[in-house]
Structure formats: C-alpha cells, structure tokens
Amino acid sequence: MTNRRAPFETSTIVAAATALCATLAPALGCSGPPAATPPATGGDPAPADVRTGDPGAPALVLDKHVVADAAARGAVCNDGSPAIYYRRRGTGAGARRFVIELTGGMFCSNNADCDRRAVQAPALVSSLNAASSKPGPGILSIDPALNPDFYNANHVSIAYCSSDNWSGDRAAETATNSRAFRGRKIVQAVTEDLLDPTLTPAPNLADATDVLLVGESAGGMGVMQNLDWLAGALAPTPVRGLNDAGWFVHVAAYDAGLPGLAAWMLEGLGYWQAKVDASCAAAHAADASVCYFGADIYPELTTPILVHASQRDGNIIGALGVTPPPDAAEAAYVESYAAAVRDSLASVSAAFANAGRDHTLVDSDKLDSVKIAGTSLRDLVGRWYFERGGEVRLIE
Helix, strand or coil: CCCCCCCCCHHHHHHHHHHHCCCCCCCCCCCCCCCCECCCCCCCCECCCCCCCCCCCCCCCEEEEECCCHHHHCCECCCCCECEEEEECCCHHHCCEEEEEECCCCCCCCHHHHHHHHHHCHHHCCCCCCCCEECCCHHHCCCCCCCCCCCCCEEEEECCCCCCCCCCCECCCHHHCCCCECHHHHHHHHHHHHHCCCCCCCCCHHHCCEEEEEEECHHHHHHHHHHHHHHHHHCCCCEEEEEECCCECCCCCCCCCCCCHHHHHHHHHHHCCCCCCHHHHHHCCCCHHHHHEHHHHHHHCCCCEEEECCCCCHHHHHHCCCCCCCCHHHHHHHHHHHHHHHHHCCCCCCEEECCCCCCCCCCCCHHHHCEECCEEHHHHHHHHHCCCCCCCEEEC
C-alpha cells in the first residue's frame, strides 16, 4: 500500500475533521429507588421517569479514581499505567441512576501507528499526567436545562487509554513494542470497583435502579462490544446503551492508497487480541472483525441500544481520504457514504441519523442543538430511555 497510516492517527483525523466538521470533543440523602415502569412490549423495564427537584446540587466536576490493583487485574493503559475513571455522585431522584461513559479518541492497530499516537496524543495511551478532575459536558452535564433527564444521575467517565476500541485483551510484549491493549479488562475492572462497597460506598452500582452505558466515537464502538456483558453482570438491573458516532459501514476508502475500514479492523482484531461481543464473535467465527461494523453486530445484541450516526461524518470520511474542500468526485463519494449509513440503519429500531457532518453529539451542547424535524438527540434519548411514547427512529 502506498499509504499505510491508520485511519484515526491523530494528525490525519484532526486535519480532516477541522475543515469538514466541528473539531473532536475533548478526550478527556435519597428516599430509595423509584419504582420501574414496565415497557409496553418485552425487554427490560423502562427506567422510572422521575424528574423532581433535588435537595442538594451535584458536584461541579467529576473526581479522578484509579482502578484498584490495576496491574494485577490487567486494567492498564498502553504504557502500563493504571486505568482511571472520573466519578460524580448522583443526587435526589438521580441518586441511584448511573450514566457510564466510555470516552473516545481513535485507535491504532500496528506498532508504527501506535508509536506516532504515543507522541501526538500521549493522553490516549497513558494515565500518568491525567487531571485530578474533569467537567461533565453534554449528557454528563449538571445543567438541567441542557440535560434534564440525567443531570442528577451518578456520572462515571472511563478514560480511554487502550487504543483498541475498548475491546483488546493483550498484555504488553516485545511484539507490541511493550504496549498493552486492555480495553476490555478496563471496562470490567471499573464495573467491579463501582460495585465494591469498600471502593464506592452506597448507593453504588449494586444499588442502581438503571444504567445507561454511553460512548462517543471509539467509545461508541466500545459500547457495542461491552453492552451485553455489562447487562449480564448487572442483571436484573435494567441496562441500555447509547452509541454516539461509533458506527462503521462497509465502504471502500476514497483514497485507493488507504487499506480501508475492513482492513484496519481485521488488523486491529489480531493486534489487540480483541474480545469482541461474544454473540457476534460466535455468529461470525470466520471473521470476527466484522463485529466492529454496526450492521453486523447490531442483530447479535440483546440489550436495548440507540445509535447516533451522522450521515456525512466529517471525521470518518476524512479518514477515508476525502480532503477539503471536496471536488465533484469526492462530493459524490460523500453522498454514497451517506446512503451506506442510511442503509446500515435499516434494521435499527432506535436511531438518530442527521444529514450533517458532525461527529459526536452527546459530549457537548450539540446534544440538544442538532435536530431532526425539531427533535434533538437529547429529546430522542429521553423518549426512548423512559419509553415516553413517540417516534424513536429519526433518519434525516
């Protein structure tokens, strides 16, 4: 191949995304649980739709926590530093509701690309210089005007430092330039820490009334890989997933010198020694790398999930070789990509597919500002999560 760079190598994606779309968002006293409202048909019960005033205000920021015994449990970043997560306690009616975020930040699938990533985006491979706290934008916001359904929930943001779409399970070794790829173990270890009363005093995840697992970009990919596992680990607590911009479709790269998404995912599957969703892996035993593609993994998931995919996602089409400003041929490619996104969502029961070039929405005010027929992703998520009635599939 004439160009062997990874699709989400930092310099490539930032240059493309800056011109084609908005820049990436930054990587980095309760009276008891309300009664759950049963859904109209099948599946987990809908979470209680309770939006009452709080006796106390949530904390302004999420505080850093280091995974306990991270090295012994394999919950480490690429460089071997311990995995971390940020947490803010819920208040009032949200004291037992959990929103758990898997943050995004591209991936790398071979030594050369991971070497560049370590230089260009060190925060995505290590926790050593992580801040002691972080704000919570978008769906982790404490502003009830922006985030009326989840502003008072427990907010957990797991830092992405494994570069593997939250799916790897490979220990550091010479063949990987001494890098570990432990995204899967990190999700499991944080879940265990949130359940452990010695690490997370009650009300903790064991006391949860309901849980939303949300992820942006690579984090959205991670939601699909880990959602059914999480639902099983927390049963019978209702769990739902929200994939924001982690939706790959089967298209060739515009730039013929790029291997393309399928080749990159096949390479990553082996390089990370990935453990994708178990049901998808069993259904696609001959090539489990297709489990990184939305239309292939979605039918295998049993836990409710809502998908956001912008039809002309500037980050993804930029990574596939479209350079700004697009010429006529590139514009035609973008339209074919948009059609592929729409086709891939044909069987998805809960979806928000705006026509624009935005990448992620849930990690900023775009959660409520980007709309389809007057409905924002924020409104659609609330309608779907609490089963309020109305359309939960909006394709522009």
